[in-house]
Every structure is written in structure tokens, then in C-alpha cells.
Amino acid sequence: MMISLPTRFEAYGAVKIFELSRVLELDSLGMSSKPSGTHTLDYETMEEYAASTAIVVPVKDEELITLEGVLRAIPHASPIVLVSASQVSPVDVYSREVELARTLHSVTGREILVIHQRDPAWAEVLAGTPLEDMLSGGAVRSGKGEGMILGVLAAAGIGARYVGFIDSDNYVPGAANEYSKIYYAGFSLSESPYTMVRIVWHYKGKLASSDMYLRKRGRVSMHTNSVINYALSRIRRVETDIVRTANSGEHAMSIDLALRMRWAGGFAVEPYQIVQLLEDCFLGLEGGSCRLLPEGVNILQIEARNPHIHAERGDEHIAGMLAESLGTVYHSRLGSDEEVRERILGLLKDYSYEGEPPKPRVYSLEGIDPDKTLSTLLAESQMAHYFK
Amino acid sequence: MMISLPTRFEAYGAVKIFELSRVLELDSLGMSSKPSGTHTLDYETMEEYAASTAIVVPVKDEELITLEGVLRAIPHASPIVLVSASQVSPVDVYSREVELARTLHSVTGREILVIHQRDPAWAEVLAGTPLEDMLSGGAVRSGKGEGMILGVLAAAGIGARYVGFIDSDNYVPGAANEYSKIYYAGFSLSESPYTMVRIVWHYKGKLASSDMYLRKRGRVSMHTNSVINYALSRIRRVETDIVRTANSGEHAMSIDLALRMRWAGGFAVEPYQIVQLLEDCFLGLEGGSCRLLPEGVNILQIEARNPHIHAERGDEHIAGMLAESLGTVYHSRLGSDEEVRERILGLLKDYSYEGEPPKPRVYSLEGIDPDKTLSTLLAESQMAHYFK
Numbered sequence: 001m002m003i004s005l006p007t008r009f010e011a012y013g014a015v016k017i018f019e020l021s022r023v024l025e026l027d028s029l030g031m032s033s034k035p036s037g038t039h040t041l042d043y044e045t046m047e048e049y050a051a052s053t054a055i056v057v058p059v060k061d062e063e064l065i066t067l068e069g070v071l072r073a074i075p076h077a078s079p080i081v082l083v084s085a086s087q088v089s090p091v092d093v094y095s096r097e098v099e100l101a102r103t104l105h106s107v108t109g110r111e112i113l114v115i116h117q118r119d120p121a122w123a124e125v126l127a128g129t130p131l132e133d134m135l136s137g138g139a140v141r142s143g144k145g146e147g148m149i150l151g152v153l154a155a156a157g158i159g160a161r162y163v164g165f166i167d168s169d170n171y172v173p174g175a176a177n178e179y180s181k182i183y184y185a186g187f188s189l190s191e192s193p194y195t196m197v198r199i200v201w202h203y204k205g206k207l208a209s210s211d212m213y214l215r216k217r218g219r220v221s222m223h224t225n226s227v228i229n230y231a232l233s234r235i236r237r238v239e240t241d242i243v244r245t246a247n248s249g250e251h252a253m254s255i256d257l258a259l260r261m262r263w264a265g266g267f268a269v270e271p272y273q274i275v276q277l278l279e280d281c282f283l284g285l286e287g288g289s290c291r292l293l294p295e296g297v298n299i300l301q302i303e304a305r306n307p308h309i310h311a312e313r314g315d316e317h318i319a320g321m322l323a324e325s326l327g328t329v330y331h332s333r334l335g336s337d338e339e340v341r342e343r344i345l346g347l348l349k350d351y352s353y354e355g356e357p358p359k360p361r362v363y364s365l366e367g368i369d370p371d372k373t374l375s376t377l378l379a380e381s382q383m384a385h386y387f388k
Numbered sequence: 389m390m391i392s393l394p395t396r397f398e399a400y401g402a403v404k405i406f407e408l409s410r411v412l413e414l415d416s417l418g419m420s421s422k423p424s425g426t427h428t429l430d431y432e433t434m435e436e437y438a439a440s441t442a443i444v445v446p447v448k449d450e451e452l453i454t455l456e457g458v459l460r461a462i463p464h465a466s467p468i469v470l471v472s473a474s475q476v477s478p479v480d481v482y483s484r485e486v487e488l489a490r491t492l493h494s495v496t497g498r499e500i501l502v503i504h505q506r507d508p509a510w511a512e513v514l515a516g517t518p519l520e521d522m523l524s525g526g527a528v529r530s531g532k533g534e535g536m537i538l539g540v541l542a543a544a545g546i547g548a549r550y551v552g553f554i555d556s557d558n559y560v561p562g563a564a565n566e567y568s569k570i571y572y573a574g575f576s577l578s579e580s581p582y583t584m585v586r587i588v589w590h591y592k593g594k595l596a597s598s599d600m601y602l603r604k605r606g607r608v609s610m611h612t613n614s615v616i617n618y619a620l621s622r623i624r625r626v627e628t629d630i631v632r633t634a635n636s637g638e639h640a641m642s643i644d645l646a647l648r649m650r651w652a653g654g655f656a657v658e659p660y661q662i663v664q665l666l667e668d669c670f671l672g673l674e675g676g677s678c679r680l681l682p683e684g685v686n687i688l689q690i691e692a693r694n695p696h697i698h699a700e701r702g703d704e705h706i707a708g709m710l711a712e713s714l715g716t717v718y719h720s721r722l723g724s725d726e727e728v729r730e731r732i733l734g735l736l737k738d739y740s741y742e743g744e745p746p747k748p749r750v751y752s753l754e755g756i757d758p759d760k761t762l763s764t765l766l767a768e769s770q771m772a773h774y775f776k
Binding site for chain 1: 390411412413414415416417418419421423425426431434435438439457460461462463464465466495496497498559560561562563565566568693694695697
């Protein structure tokens with residue numbers, strides 16, 4: 001993997017946001033020199049980062065063949081944490097996912113942990129911890145953010161130093177492979193223990209059927225990026241368009257960072273990461289709310305070379321997703337500026353969404369012991385499987 | 389890269405055709421053991437094969453961004469031979485391809501040779517050689533096969549021990565990366581100096597707009613495979629369906645094999661490879677026409693994990709392509725069986741193609757000196773560029 005070095009960054013308090021960098025070569029196999037202006041990973045370095053990065057794959061009733069492609073694409077050295085929210089009845093989709101993981105493990109020897117978001121054992125595991133809020137009716141709430149939090153705990157529990165997320169509804173296994181390597185490249189580039197790598201998709205509008213979906217996600221992302229950039233511009237009084245990855249589902253971070261962050265539930269999870277880092281470690285810096293000092297956090301934004309092509313799902317509504325996404329800004333200190341709130345309400349109105357966007361449900365991981373969490377889960381659960 | 393070991397092969401004279409094997413993991417980064425039933429490439433081995441494999445990318449007026457994705461996906465160690473048949477006027481598409489290659493080389497340092505099929509210098513280079521037949525009106529004939537032959541000569545000329553072909557109209561860079569690694573895996577698996585690796589696409593019918601195209605190619609391939617298998621079954625009197633890759637555009641071979649084979653022009657190029665190997669080294673074995681003895685040739689067939697998604701081009705007609713493809717069998721010794729010829733004519737009739745399919749135009753590379761060919765081209769040509 002060879003990426004271009006970001007040529008500049010902007011610093012907001014203890015938050016450094018790097019300009020977009022790009023993948024120059026998917027595979028630097030056999031590369032001896034390191035051309036200037038590039039960051040090139042040799043295989044030893046890549047292997048080292050791969051082995052310490054757990055890849056969390058959230059899955060919910062995805063076609064097995066698509067999930068299989070993603071799992072087979074993640075470099076062997078990275079342990080996989082499959083976090084399922086799939087149905088168990090009338091058809092037991094979850095048991096097929098477990099079977100797939102078992103098969104992959106037995107043929108290739110790779111390490112895979114499979115957990116279920118609605119596993120009743122979570123009630124016991126999380127009761128009395130700061131994450132008790134995640135429970136509702138004896139199980140972890142449904143929601144993308146909630147599943148990702150479980151993934152972070154599991155990744156930390158198996159001893160990973162980094163955690164990366166890769167969606168399971170990706171038709172291009174090569175993209176999942178590339179995302180993993182981008183994570184390794186980003187981690188090896190950053191000098192802070194608090195590092196986040198966020199991926200920008202590289203896609204073209206040629207494939208008519210998928211184009212529609214890509215465009216929709218693009219719109220939520222475009223608006224959220226522009227609102228966050230507008231808020232930053234208003235505060236600084238210098239216009240910026242540095243944020244390109246507000247809704248980036250494909251992202252990764254050091255475990256040290258993941259455990260110190262607050263996490264939002266549902267679809268607010270990705271933009272809330274950026275919003276709360278800015279809130280705590282830029283606007284709240286003087287008030288002592290930043291837990292990432294003295295090093296501060298590096299947010300790297302890297303454009304992948306593969307297109308991101310995924311299934312069109314009927315259950316996603318752009319207005320609702322946009323509201324959840326912009327709600328993270330609206331209800332934050334970035335949204336204390338009246339102009340910013342007006343802009344958010346105006347944008348939502350264009351999508352026929354009336355009123356204030358929802359406030360994100362927020363969870364703190366402070367005080368959680370991931371080792372104990374995972375070992376209790378594995379001891380209590382009938383659904384979790386650790387193939388290693 | 390981890391592939392499943394083929395569990396069996398069929399031998400036809402000096403031609404061994406291996407059963408389909410599959411990619412089990414795109415990336416065996418960090419793999420220490422080699423599970424039984426698999427063939428796993430470590431990075432040292434992969435690098436060794438990558439460095440000795442030239443990847444030939446034929447291109448004809450492709451969108452630059454698609455071509456760029458393919459070029460950036462080929463592992464750094466493999467030199468690229470870009471064989472262009474793109475227009476030079478009214479818009480000079482070729483000069484943009486040269487510029488792209490120059491940019492890639494100057495940023496990443498990778499080796500790229502760019503040649504043009506209609507370069508007038510070829511007239512001088514090929515005159516008086518056994519490949520003089522390829523000339524027509526002072527330039528090399530248009531045609532996919534003809535371009536590939538130039539690619540083989542160039543690959544041999546720069547000292548490659550292996551040559552692999554990867555189409556430039558591939559929207560998934562990760563697929564091009566995977567094909568390269570499949571070639572390396574196949575070469576490292578084979579013990580004969582005469583080895584061919586042919587790729588089977590792994591695709592799903594989800595992407596409606598591309599599905600149509602994939603299905604069409606699938607039909608030509610399906611019929612050609614079935615006709616070749618039928619011919620083999622008739623000769624052996626044991627039914628077989630071993631041939632799965634008759635029309636595989638993505639394939640690779642050792643230079644020793646490439647220079648000993650005869651090559652067909654146009655779209656007949658891929659099926660003709662299999663047909664003439666069977667003709668010379670199975671049916672013609674006793675008559676002394678096989679030049680691949682005593683080792684014989686290994687044909688490996690490997691299914692890629694990435695989908696193959698490419699542009700829908702208006703200029704391809706299924707009936708014509710099918711006729712060119714089946715013509716290779718019809719006019720060969722495999723087609724001397726009346727039943728086989730009847731089946732071919734019947735299939736073509738279903739596509740409203742009347743009469744006999746065309747006889748392939750065939751070229752022999754015997755007696756060609758690739759080093760001299762390339763050095764003369766580079767000395768004489770105003771169009772060829774070697775960035776290294």
C-alpha cells in the first residue's frame with residue numbers, strides 16, 4: 001500500500017484534522033525505495049499493524065455470499081469481530097453466520113469472534129456498568145452505534161490495540177481488503193496514541209443500479225460535512241472545508257481513543273465522533289473536558305481506490321438519516337451558533353423534515369473493563385463463539 | 389493469497405487441465421502455518437513471482453479513470469506493459485494514456501512500458517519476421533489477439549519470465565490486484581515450465597446494469613466451454629466438464645509457453661489457446677507436433693473472489709463473438725467429429741448466425757527474437773515510451 005502524504009492539516013485545539021490523502025498503489029509489493037511525498041508500507045510493518053488491529057464487521061441479515069466475500073478479504077493477521085444483529089427466527093440467519101465463521105476458521109485457521117447484539121447474556125454482562133443504558137427490555141438496543149460499541153469492547157477484550165470497522169454489505173471484497181490496509185497505513189503514519197482513520201469512498205456513477213444508493217449516502221455526507229465545516233468556519237472566522245468524512249462508516253481508531261470517546265447510538269455514531277472530539281478537545285479544551293491530552297487526536301482522511309458498491313436496502317430513509325446525522329451538531333456546542341442551527345433546520349426542511357432533529361443517545365465507555373466484559377460474555381452466552 | 393488446492397486434474401496427452409480451485413483468502417498477511425488442502429503464498433514468494441511477471445493491459449479508448457484504477461492496483465513489483473489501440477485523432481486519447489503512465493512512474497517509481505498497436509514503427513520491426521502476417525496497410529492489424537501478441541513480445545523483451553493479461557475496462561481495482569496475485573499463486577503451484585493460469589469470474593447478479601453485460605460474456609463462455617468439453621468427451625468416451633475458462637480474458641502464462649504457442653487474432657485468441665494446446669499436445673502428440681515435451685503444459689483454473697464489473701460497450705455482438713470463439717473448435721482437429729460440428733452450427737443458428745463460423749487467423753511466434761523486437765521498436769518508434 002502506498003498513499004500520498006497529506007500535505008497539510010488544520011488544528012482545532014487538541015484535534016488535528018488532516019487533509020484528504022489518496023491511495024497511490026494498492027500494493028507496494030517489491031517496493032524498495034520510498035518516493036518523497038508518499039507513505040509506503042512494507043510488509044513487515046503492515047503485518048505488525050494487521051496483527052494488532054481487530055476488524056469489526058457489523059452484520060444484519062445480509063446475504064451470506066456478500067458477507068463471506070468481506071470476511072475472506074480481510075488480511076489474515078487481523079482478528080475479525082463479527083457483530084450480528086441478524087434474525088434468529090423464523091429463519092435462523094445468525095446460525096448460518098456462525099457456521100460461515102466456523103468454516104472459515106477451520107479451513108484457513110484465522111481468528112474470528114462472533115457475537116450477537118441481542119444476546120440475552122449482555123443483560124448480565126452490562127448490568128451495573130456505565131453501559132447499562134444500552135439495555136432495553138433485557139437486551140442491547142438495536143442500532144448501528146450500539147453494535148459498534150459491542151465491537152469495540154470485544155476488540156479491546158481480545159487484546160487488539162486498534163479497531164477498524166468494515167460494513168458487511170459490500171459487494172467488492174477488494175474494497176474490504178483495501179480499507180484494512182488503509183487503516184494500517186494511517187496508524188503507522190500517526191504519531192499520537194489517539195488516532196482515527198476515516199475513509200472517503202472513490203466511486204463513479206457508471207453502475208446505474210448502485211449509483212442511486214451511493215448518491216443518497218453521498219447527500220447525507222455532503223450536508224453533514226458542510227454543516228460541520230460551516231460551524232468551524234464561523235468559530236474561526238476563516239472558511240474551511242477540511243472535514244470530508246463526517247458519515248464515514250468505514251473508519252478505524254486506536255483502542256486508547258475508542259475507550260476514551262463517548263459513542264452515539266444508531267446512525268448518529270459516525271458524525272458524533274467528530275462532533276464530540278471537537279466539542280471536548282477544541283471548544284471544551286479550557287474547561288478540562290478533553291481526555292486526550294497532552295498528545296491530542298489525529299484524524300486522518302484517506303480516499304480508497306475501489307468503488308463502494310452495496311445493496312439497496314428498503315429500510316433507510318434519507319430524511320431520517322440526515323436528521324440523526326445533523327442532530328449531533330444541532331445539540332452540540334458547535335450548534336450553539338444560531339446561524340448553524342438555522343442552516344440545519346433549513347436543510348432538513350428541504351427534505352420535508354419538520355422541527356428539530358433528534359438528540360443523539362450517548363454512551364460513555366469510561367470505567368468499563370473490556371477484558372472482564374468479554375470473558376463474562378463468553379462464559380455466560382449460548383450465542384457467542386470464539387474461533388481461534 | 390490463499391487458494392484451495394485443486395483436488396484433481398485430467399490429463400489429455402501432454403495437457404493437464406486442473407479442476408477449478410478457489411481463492412480462500414485475498415490476503416494471507418501474517419499467516420504462519422499452511423493449512424492442508426490450501427496453497428498459501430508468503431510475501432517473499434509472492435514478491436519473487438511478482439517481479440518476474442509482466443502484466444499486459446490492453447486498452448482501447450477506455451475511460452482514463454478506469455484504466456488508472458487498474459494500473460494502480462497491479463502490485464508494484466510487476467512491470468506493466470500497456471498495449472494501446474486507442475485513437476490519436478481527433479482527440480489524442482493515446483497521449484493521455486502515456487501521460488498517465490508517466491505520472492504513475494514519476495510518483496511511484498514503478499516500471500511501465502507503453503506501446504501502441506497502430507504504431508507505424510511496427511512495420512519496420514516486424515517486416516521479414518514470421519509475424520509479418522500481422523501487418524496490414526503498414527500497421528499491425530486491429531484485433532484483441534494481435535494486441536496481446538505485441539504484449540507478449542514486449543513482456544519477453546523486458547526480461548519477464550511470466551506474462552499475465554488484465555483488461556483495462558474493469559471498474560474494480562481490487563479485482564485487478566487479485567488477478568495478479570492469482571497468477572503468482574498459480575505459477576508458484578505449477579512444476580512445469582509450461583504453465584497457464586486462467587481465471588474464472590466470481591460474480592453475482594445483483595447489480596442490474598452490469599449484470600446484463602456479465603451475462604452476455606457468460607453465454608459465449610458457457611457455449612464454448614460446453615463445446616470443448618463435448619469434443620473431449622466424444623474422443624475419450626467419458627463425459628467431462630473440466631474446461632471452465634475457454635474465453636477467459638484474464639489469464640497468464642510462462643513466457644516459455646507463450647513463445648511456443650500459436651496465437652489467434654481477434655476475439656478467438658483465448659479459446660484458441662486451449663484448442664491448439666489440445667490439438668498439438670493431445671491429438672497431435674504422436675505426430676510430433678507438441679513443442680512442450682517432455683514436461684507438458686499445466687492449465688490451472690482459479691476462481692477469483694472479486695466480481696468482474698465492466699463497461700457496457702456498444703460494439704460487441706454476441707453472435708459474432710460466439711462464432712469467432714466456436715470457429716476455433718470448428719476448424720480444429722477437435723471439430724473433425726461430425727457431431728461436434730453439428731452442435732456448433734446448431735448453437736450458432738440459435739443466435740441467428742447462419743453458415744460456418746470463421747476460421748481463426750493464426751500467428752506463430754517461432755523464430756521471433758523478443759529482445760531485438762523490443763529494442764528495435766524503442767529505437768524506431770515515436771510513440772513507444774518505456775518508463776523505468
